[in-house]
Amino acid sequence: MKIKYPNAKQSYVKTKKKTNLGMLFENAINLSNEYYLINNRAVIHKKPTPIQVVRVDYPKRTKARIIEAYYRNKSTTDYNGVYRGKYIDFEAKETFNLSFDFKHIGLHQINHLKQVDMHGGIAFVLVYFKCKDKIFLMDIKDFDYFYQLSKNQDGKKSISIEIFSEVGVEVNKGYAPMIDYLEAVDNFYFED
């Protein structure tokens, strides 16, 4: 039986298989961004991983070969771009647990998202709960509210999937895009 998915609009990605659980969350987001770009919906890219290059070898004139380098800490988030004229910025995380632990996100990343929000950008955290196969978007202001609570001595050090489902927006998965987080952005940030 063929199931009609409301968001399976265009031909290009249409032949893609449905989001596989084994597939990396990051890959699925990248493909969704590609879909958004091709379909002229948004320009959102993943930032390259910051690497500190120490030594470079030049075996051929044409190609420099890096022979010593180290991963650096990310100073911001993984994804940013432009959507409906607005700046959009988010960090994507996945977890096997039923709650998202604050130790899995950097303080500098939370601060970066708060700064973005302060300047009028759209800033959120996208969390994939693997065991439930559910993805939620949570605005940085809400996320930070729980983060600040976690600093109290008895404060919870994580946000449960229930809270994500109450305070955040669930993100639909499908064929194309695989992870339609912009639909969730529309619901949360735009009144149409």
Added chain:
Amino acid sequence: MKIKYPNAKQSYVKTKKKTNLGMLFENAINLSNEYYLINNRAVIHKKPTPIQVVRVDYPKRTKARIIEAYYRNKSTTDYNGVYRGKYIDFEAKETFNLSFDFKHIGLHQINHLKQVDMHGGIAFVLVYFKCKDKIFLMDIKDFDYFYQLSKNQDGKKSISIEIFSEVGVEVNKGYAPMIDYLEAVDNFYFED
């Protein structure tokens, strides 16, 4: 772990000496972005250089060491962020000549900036003419106009500093920020 707070650097940038010609243009932009961030004016960062990691060694548990990697072509531009609620995206270039040659910018970068513009973002090219010690901002629509002309058989393959001065906006240099390109953005994109 020691955490770097964005405001801890305040004094550092303020005492900086005036833009030195020998200083790298990129460094001056990065310092200006730091100044904008600290002074709560904008959140604009340089994207990391994309590197393809091939082999990683783990001599100690604490630090992975990359022992084979290659530089990849940039798919977008160097800088993006949020300013006055708008998405902002630009590529910075420097030249010793009195005109900027199109061979020094990637077609995919021009296309990326055009896409950003189409989605309501602010997109431009920043060019530093070293011999005249002058910096100009040119909106991507104007830049692309000249780029399209260059495709004609007799079309000029570059944009002269005179055209930059007529069509673009000159960017003031100073102490803090060293390169006040947001002032030029205000003049060109915002009516105040």
